[in-house]
Amino acid sequence: MRKTLVLLITLCSVLSAQSQIKIPYTHHVLPNGLNVLLHEDHSTPTVTVNTWFHVGSGYEKPGRTGFAHLFEHLMFMGSGHIAEGEFDKLLESAGAENNGSTTEDRTNYYEDLPSNALELALYLDSDRMGFLVDAMTPQSVDAQRAVVKNERRQSYENRPYGLSQETILKNLYPPTHPYSWPVIGSMADLSAATYDDVVEFFKTYYVPNNASVAIAGDINPQETLKLVEKWFGGIPAGKTVEPQNPAAVRLNEEKILFMEDRVQLPRLYMTWITPQRFAPGDAELDVLANILSGGKNSRLYQKLVYELQIAQDVRAFQGSSKLSSQFQIVSTARSGHTLEELKKVIQQEINKIKNEAPKQRELKRAVNQFEASFLDALEKPGGFGGKANQLNEYFYYAGNPDYANEDLSRYKALSVDDIQTVAQIYLRDNGRVILSIVPKGKTDLAVQPKEEGK
Amino acid sequence: MKKIFLFSIRLIVISAFCFSLYAQTPDRTKPPQLSPPQKLNLPAVQQFVLSNGLKVVLMEKHEVPLVQLNVIIKMGSVNDPENKTGLAGLTMSMLTEGAAGKTSLELADAIDFLGARISANAGAHSSGVYLHTPLSKFDDALKIMSDILLRPDFPQNELDRKKKDRLTSLMQMHDQPTAIATAAFNKILFGKDHPYGRMASENEIKGFSVEDMKSFYKKYSTANNSFVIVVGDIKKEELKKKLENIFGKWQKDDVKEVKIKEPAQVAGRIVYLIDKPGAAQSVINIGRIGTSRLTPDYNSIVVMNTLLGGSFTSRLNQNLREKHGYTYGASSRFVFRPSPGSFIASSSVQTEVTDKALIEFFNELDGIREPLTNADLNRAKNLVALSYPGNFQSVAEIAGELEEMVLYKLPSNYFGEFVSKILSVNGNDVNGAAKKYIVPDQMIIVVVGDKAKIEEGIKKLNLGELKNLSIEDVLGKVPQLSK
Numbered sequence: 001m002r003k004t005l006v007l008l009i010t011l012c013s014v015l016s017a018q019s020q021i022k023i024p025y026t027h028h029v030l031p032n033g034l035n036v037l038l039h040e041d042h043s044t045p046t047v048t049v050n051t052w053f054h055v056g057s058g059y060e061k062p063g064r065t066g067f068a069h070l071f072e073h074l075m076f077m078g079s080g081h082i083a084e085g086e087f088d089k090l091l092e093s094a095g096a097e098n099n100g101s102t103t104e105d106r107t108n109y110y111e112d113l114p115s116n117a118l119e120l121a122l123y124l125d126s127d128r129m130g131f132l133v134d135a136m137t138p139q140s141v142d143a144q145r146a147v148v149k150n151e152r153r154q155s156y157e158n159r160p161y162g163l164s165q166e167t168i169l170k171n172l173y174p175p176t177h178p179y180s181w182p183v184i185g186s187m188a189d190l191s192a193a194t195y196d197d198v199v200e201f202f203k204t205y206y207v208p209n210n211a212s213v214a215i216a217g218d219i220n221p222q223e224t225l226k227l228v229e230k231w232f233g234g235i236p237a238g239k240t241v242e243p244q245n246p247a248a249v250r251l252n253e254e255k256i257l258f259m260e261d262r263v264q265l266p267r268l269y270m271t272w273i274t275p276q277r278f279a280p281g282d283a284e285l286d287v288l289a290n291i292l293s294g295g296k297n298s299r300l301y302q303k304l305v306y307e308l309q310i311a312q313d314v315r316a317f318q319g320s321s322k323l324s325s326q327f328q329i330v331s332t333a334r335s336g337h338t339l340e341e342l343k344k345v346i347q348q349e350i351n352k353i354k355n356e357a358p359k360q361r362e363l364k365r366a367v368n369q370f371e372a373s374f375l376d377a378l379e380k381p382g383g384f385g386g387k388a389n390q391l392n393e394y395f396y397y398a399g400n401p402d403y404a405n406e407d408l409s410r411y412k413a414l415s416v417d418d419i420q421t422v423a424q425i426y427l428r429d430n431g432r433v434i435l436s437i438v439p440k441g442k443t444d445l446a447v448q449p450k451e452e453g454k
Numbered sequence: 455m456k457k458i459f460l461f462s463i464r465l466i467v468i469s470a471f472c473f474s475l476y477a478q479t480p481d482r483t484k485p486p487q488l489s490p491p492q493k494l495n496l497p498a499v500q501q502f503v504l505s506n507g508l509k510v511v512l513m514e515k516h517e518v519p520l521v522q523l524n525v526i527i528k529m530g531s532v533n534d535p536e537n538k539t540g541l542a543g544l545t546m547s548m549l550t551e552g553a554a555g556k557t558s559l560e561l562a563d564a565i566d567f568l569g570a571r572i573s574a575n576a577g578a579h580s581s582g583v584y585l586h587t588p589l590s591k592f593d594d595a596l597k598i599m600s601d602i603l604l605r606p607d608f609p610q611n612e613l614d615r616k617k618k619d620r621l622t623s624l625m626q627m628h629d630q631p632t633a634i635a636t637a638a639f640n641k642i643l644f645g646k647d648h649p650y651g652r653m654a655s656e657n658e659i660k661g662f663s664v665e666d667m668k669s670f671y672k673k674y675s676t677a678n679n680s681f682v683i684v685v686g687d688i689k690k691e692e693l694k695k696k697l698e699n700i701f702g703k704w705q706k707d708d709v710k711e712v713k714i715k716e717p718a719q720v721a722g723r724i725v726y727l728i729d730k731p732g733a734a735q736s737v738i739n740i741g742r743i744g745t746s747r748l749t750p751d752y753n754s755i756v757v758m759n760t761l762l763g764g765s766f767t768s769r770l771n772q773n774l775r776e777k778h779g780y781t782y783g784a785s786s787r788f789v790f791r792p793s794p795g796s797f798i799a800s801s802s803v804q805t806e807v808t809d810k811a812l813i814e815f816f817n818e819l820d821g822i823r824e825p826l827t828n829a830d831l832n833r834a835k836n837l838v839a840l841s842y843p844g845n846f847q848s849v850a851e852i853a854g855e856l857e858e859m860v861l862y863k864l865p866s867n868y869f870g871e872f873v874s875k876i877l878s879v880n881g882n883d884v885n886g887a888a889k890k891y892i893v894p895d896q897m898i899i900v901v902v903g904d905k906a907k908i909e910e911g912i913k914k915l916n917l918g919e920l921k922n923l924s925i926e927d928v929l930g931k932v933p934q935l936s937k
Contacts, residue, residue, distance in 0.1 A: 043517050044843045045492035081482040085776070088767045090485055093833045095840020114840045119486040127482060146779025150735070154782045154802045157734040160629040218492070230480050262732060263629050264932065265622070296562035306559070309615060312622045334622055335935045365567045372569030372588050378518045379848040 021374045021404040023387050025214075026221055028228075032237040033209025036228050037391045037401050039216040041381050047217035048382030049121040050110040051129075052392040054212075055205035057185070058104040058178030058244060058323065066148065066185015067193055069102040071201055073144040075109065076100070079124075080131025084140060087124055094120050101384060104179050105322040106396060108389065112382035115218035119227055126231035129211065133202050138195045145190055152184050160263045161437050167453040168271050171255050171433045172326065177246055179324055207238025212395055216381035216388035246323060249273055251431045257453035258436040258446035265312065266445040267332045268339040269435040270346065274327045274426045277320035277397050283410035284422040285318035285327050290366035291358050291419065292316040292329070292349065297365075299349045300329070308345065310337040322397060327426060338445045339436045353423045357416040370411045374404060494843040494873070499856065499866055500690050504702050509681040511856050512690055515849060519589035521686035522849035523596065525603055525701075526857055529674035530579045532649040532712055538666065540654025542576040544616060545667040549574040549583060551612035554601035558612055561598065570595040572602060578650065579792055580861055586850060589687045593696070600700045606671065608664045620659045621933040628925055628932055631730055632802065635737040635902045638728060638928040642898050643743065643796055644717045650795060651717075656933040676707040683856045685849040714793040719743045720896045723918030728925060729905035735781075736808040736903030740815055741798035742896055747790035747862055753875050754883040755788055755891060760834040761884070762786050762822045762892070763799055767833065769818045774801055780811045788891075792862070797891060805904050809911030812899070816917075819894040823885070831881050839876040 028036040057068045078084040091098055094117035100109040111121040156162040166182045173180035213232070215224055251273055275281035292300045293316040304311035314331040331342050380386040394403035435453055436446035500512040534541045550572065551558040565572050570587035572595070583603045587595040627633045637653055644651030682701070684693060720742045745751065756764075763770035763786025774784035780803045789795035799819065803811040846852050846869075859868055899917060901908065913920055926932075 041517070043515075044846055045494060046843050046847070085767070085772070089833060092765055092767050092837040094488065095491065095836050095842075097837075097841055097844070112841075112844055114491040114843065116489045116491045117840075120488060123480075123482070123486050131482075143776065143779055147775055147782060150775075150780070150802075150804055151782040153734040153804060158631060158802065160626075234479060264625050295566045297559055297566065302559070306615070309618060312619065312626070332626075334618070335625065361567070365563070368567055368569040372591075375518055375520055375588055376586075376848075379520070381847070382844070 021378070021408055022402070023378065023391060023404065025391055025401055027401060028225055030208065030229060030233055032233065032235055033207075034232050034235070035212035035395065036225065037212060037214040037388075037395065038219065038221045038224055039214070039381070039387055039391060040219055040221060041216060041387065042218050045115045045218050046112060046382065047115045047118045047215065047219055048110055048112045048386060048388045049118070049125060050108065050214045050216070050382070050386070050388035050392055051125055052212050052396055053107045053206055054210050054241065054396060056103045056105045056107055057181065057183040059205065060181070060185075063189055064193060064197060065181040065189040066183070067189070067197060067201060068107060069183055069185065070144060070148050070190060070193055071198065072100045072102045072107050072109075073148055074136065074141065074198060075128050075132065077140045077144060078135045079128040080134035081127050082124060082135070084135065087128075090120060090124065096121065099384070102183055103321070104183055108384070108392065110382060110384065110389065118215070118219065118224065119231075122227055122231040125213070126235060129206060129208065129232065130235040132206065133199050136195070136198055141193070141195055141198055145193065148184075149187060149190055152187065152190070156184060161261060161267050163259065163261070164267075164269055164435060164437055167257065167259060168269060168433050168435055171257060171453070172251060172271055172273060173249055173324075177249055177324075178244060179321065203238065205241060207241075208232060208235050209237045210241045212392050214388040214391040214401075216386065216391070244323060249324060251433070254430050255433045256447055256449060257433065257451060258438060258443060259453040260440045260443070261437050263437065263439050265332050265335065266339050266436060266438040266442070267330065268342050268346075268447065269433075269437070270329045270343070271433045271435075272327045272426055272428065272431065274318060274325040276322060276324050278407075278410075281422050281426065282318065282320055282325060284414060284418050285325070285426065286320075286370070287363065287366045287411060287414060288353070288419050288423060289316040289318050289327070290369065291353070291362045294366060294369065299352070300331070300346060303345055303349060304331060304342065310334055310341055310345075333445070339438070339447045343434070343447050347429075350423065350427050353420060354427070357420040360416060363414065363416050363419065367411045367414070371408060374408050377404075491840055494846065494869070496846055496869055499859075499869075502690070502694055504677075504698050506677045506702055506704055507706055508677040508701055508704060509860075510684065510694070510697060511681065511860055512684045512693060513852055513856060514687075514689060515685055515852065516687045519687045520849050521585075521587055521589055521592050521684065521688055522853045523585040523599070524582050524683045524853050524857060525599075525680060526580050526582045526683065526860070527675050527680045528579070528709070528861075529581050529679065530577045532579055532714060533674065534649070534652075535670075537658065538662070539652045539658050540620070541662060541666060541670055542581060543654070544620065544659075544662055545671050546574045546576040546581045547616060548608050548613060548667055549602045549606045551616065552607040552609040554605040555607070556601065558609070561602065564598055565595065568595050572599055574602065580857070582857075592688070596696065596700055603675070604701075604704060608667045608671075610664050613662065613664055613667070617659055617662065618935060620654070621656060621935055624654075624656065624659070624929065625933050627929055631733060631735070631737045631902045634728060634730070634925055634928055635739045635800075635900050638726060638902070638923065639739040639741065639798065639898070639900045640796070641928065642726060642900065643720070643741065648717055649714055650791070650793075653929075655930050674709055676709060677701070677704040678706045679709040681860055683853045683860070685852045685856065717743050717794060720898055723895055723897055723899070725899045725901065725912060725917050725920045726923050727905055727909060727912065727920060728900065728902045728923045728928060730902050730925070731904055731906070733902070733904045734805060735802040736805055736811075736901050736908055737800070737802050738808070738811065738815065739798055739800045739900040740819070740897050741796050742893065742898070743794050744788045744790070744797040744891060745794050746792060748792065751887050751890070752790075753879050754887040756838055757831070757834050757876065757879045758822065758884045758887040759786055759788055760838055761826065761830055762818065762888075765834070765837055769821065770799060770801070770815070773814050773818055774803065774811055778807075778810070778814060780804055780807045780814070784815075805907050808901065808903060808908040809915055812912065812915055812917065816894055819892055819897075822888045822892055825885055826881055828881070831884060834884075835877055835879055839873045842873055842876075
């Protein structure tokens with residue numbers, strides 16, 4: 001009859017200094033290690049329950065790629081007290097929408113509900129956290145295996161240029177690195193996953209001490225915490241999941257690859273390994289990407305698409321993850337132009353930044369856009385991009401749910417020299433993967449010299 | 455196996471220990487009882503008219519310092535002149551390419567520097583210039599937006615560049631099976647000359663002139679053929695003053711509304727097979743003419759379609775995805791417009807099961823016409839009604855709801871009454887809507903996939919006459935760009 005122990009870690013003030021980006025929240029840790037983040041927003045009678053499990057495709061074993069994502073699908077198939085198919089039926093009957101997603105680092109789930117239905121989400125989420133494998137059968141695993149294979153067909157194989165990332169990752173990282181395979185996994189590995197794999201994965205990673213639940217919306221925090229304790233408090237903690245610690249990777253060669261696809265136009269991908277999320281250099285590379293391809297005045301867009309008109313599109317971005325990031329430039333050539341032409345212009349523009357820092361206005365323009373995007377992120381409590389997800393995201397990646405302001409400060413503190421420096425350090429000519437995807441039979445459009453991508 | 459077994463035993467011991475520690479062992483045998491849902495209390499929909507007759511609809515929303523301001527012009531692709539399909543779309547996209555003497559790059563730089571976003575595009579019946587901005591930059595952003603809306607320059611060099619962009623996009627459509635399927639479906643269903651079925655051709659794109667755009671835009675972009683939607687952190691009186699300053703001199707001119715020919719309903723059942731050699735999946739589109747947004751059956755149709763293919767637990771998705779594993783998802787929807795749009799059921803299915811998937815599609819299209827259970831009815835109604843407040847969270851989404859309200863002249867209490875109207879739909883209403891609008895014998899079936907692997911299986915189903923089409927039959931020849 002002991003009262004559940006509640007640790008109150010932080011209680012943030014609702015008041016915030018002007019121009020500060022803040023999501024007021026409270027943070028609690030249940031005795032079983034489950035982190036609970038609560039945020040009030042009464043603007044509509046809705047609530048969102050957003051759960052992160054700190055496991056993604058990077059934790060998979062060789063021969064079982066795609067497993068973390070397959071597992072995400074199984075989380076909707078029913079659990080100890082929820083019959084197959086009932087999970088979604090109960091939620092829809094209450095007016096709720098829900099989904100889940102998997103990256104290399106983590107898996108997340110949300111339910112967006114009318115505020116009266118909060119407890120239903122806690123009932124369902126706690127049941128699948130505590131009792132998932134009680135309901136799992138080889139048949140239910142097979143059913144979702146077929147769905148996931150069709151997801152792979154739809155989003156990768158049947159999509160123009162869809163197999164590019166898989167080839168890039170394989171060539172960017174050594175085969176032992178957790179990011180060397182794609183989240184969706186290979187068809188062969190999806191076929192090989194067994195029921196026993198499911199049980200083991202669940203018991204290792206889907207434990208309360210490896211998860212965090214953020215609840216945002218029209219809630220009373222005290223009552224909500226009591227409900228969370230009621231439904232999640234009895235789920236036993238699992239073993240501590242050791243953080244991954246792969247050896248630092250550095251690519252010391254230029255790999256030039258090509259693939260053929262059923263496409264009209266050739267597309268060029270240039271990719272570098274860059275610092276992980278929130279590490280020094282990460283924000284600089286975000287800004288560099290904006291200076292290269294954000295808006296009509298960005299350097300690559302203006303040159304390739306606007307002025308020379310030899311490309312249909314160009315995009316540069318820093319894809320930031322926990323263990324490592326990738327900086328990528330992607331551009332599609334217009335009819336009659338080769339990827340060698342595109343590469344030459346891109347190289348010239350990269351060299352320009354390496355030789356001379358960008359203008360103050362380019363930096364400020366980029367930072368202003370980042371600042372505005374932080375406001376947009378405060379609009380909605382739910383969904384993949386809402387405030388609850390943001391609390392979980394900062395908690396996982398920065399160790400602090402309230403990191404938005406520090407995050408924004410990273411950008412505001414940058415100088416034009418910082419941007420020049422990261423271009424020099426990370427966009428090395430002798431440490432990158434260049435992939436050309438060309439129409440079938442038109443290998444002459446690829447960047448030369450070339451070898452077939454595998 | 456042994457290891458796993460031992461592991462389970464240990465887990466049970468730990469659980470038992472924990473449950474003795476926590477008195478609150480919840481009852482998991484049934485879902486928790488829920489209290490009734492809270493009512494959605496939205497800020498008031500405020501309306502006022504500027505001195506030139508320009509109508510403004512405002513919803514104040516003060517949680518986040520943002521403003522969304524959309525100027526909607528009642529003009530769209532339905533107004534495309536004969537042999538100039540795509541003129542509305544290209545015209546709107548040219549607004550941001552030069553205005554009030556400022557170049558495309560100067561405008562973009564000014565907007566980006568503010569951290570604001572301004573876009574302009576055309577829909578079927580309406581077009582818009584959309585501004586999303588931090589409140590602190592509202593005045594500056596509004597000034598740029600007014601140049602774009604009221605003083606566009608339509609520079610020749612930018613039009614030439616845009617044409618290349620459009621022609622290249624048209625070329626890239628040849629790669630995209632879902633885009634091919636959608637274009638084919640609309641073209642066949644409505645006819646290649648109907649506003650909802652036609653598509654800009656290579657020659658049409660190449661033929662557009664600056665003069666075409668200037669006169670087209672002048673004709674439709676008038677204060678009394680437009681309205682303004684504002685949602686965000688701004689008060690009515692302050693906004694009114696600003697808008698009077700910026701838009702108050704926008705000239706009035708009457709615009710004649712176009713009458714759209716009612717499309718003919720599908721008479722029988724025809725299968726159109728479009729070959730995409732080597733495709734890993736077949737894209738399937740099945741459907742017919744639906745009905746107008748203003749039909750009195752609207753609420754019944756929304757509930758019926760939620761059950762058929764409008765949600766995760768819908769029959770199509772449960773059958774094709776969860777039960778059979780043929781696909782990553784199957785769905786259906788009604789495209790609602792002032793004039794009857796389409797009903798379309800669609801999915802991308804694994805090539806090898808294309809015929810089996812078609813059988814299941816028709817099982818569900820037939821099945822929805824049968825009487826339904828109360829559980830199904832209530833689930834669909836609750837999903838539509840109780841998730842409705844979720845549409846009113848971001849300034850852009852709310853502006854979209856308000857735009858629909860104005861375009862279709864919905865009553866000002868529409869948002870407030872929507873939930874109770876949906877909850878009052880009964881089983882007969884849903885069944886009636888299914889029988890009236892889901893008529894499986896009168897549907898076209900478009901399949902884009904690997905003909906060599908799927909044609910024989912489809913033929914054996916005897917769904918109806920099978921016609922073979924090429925991608926070029928649908929999209930035209932791959933456009934040629936002159937260098």
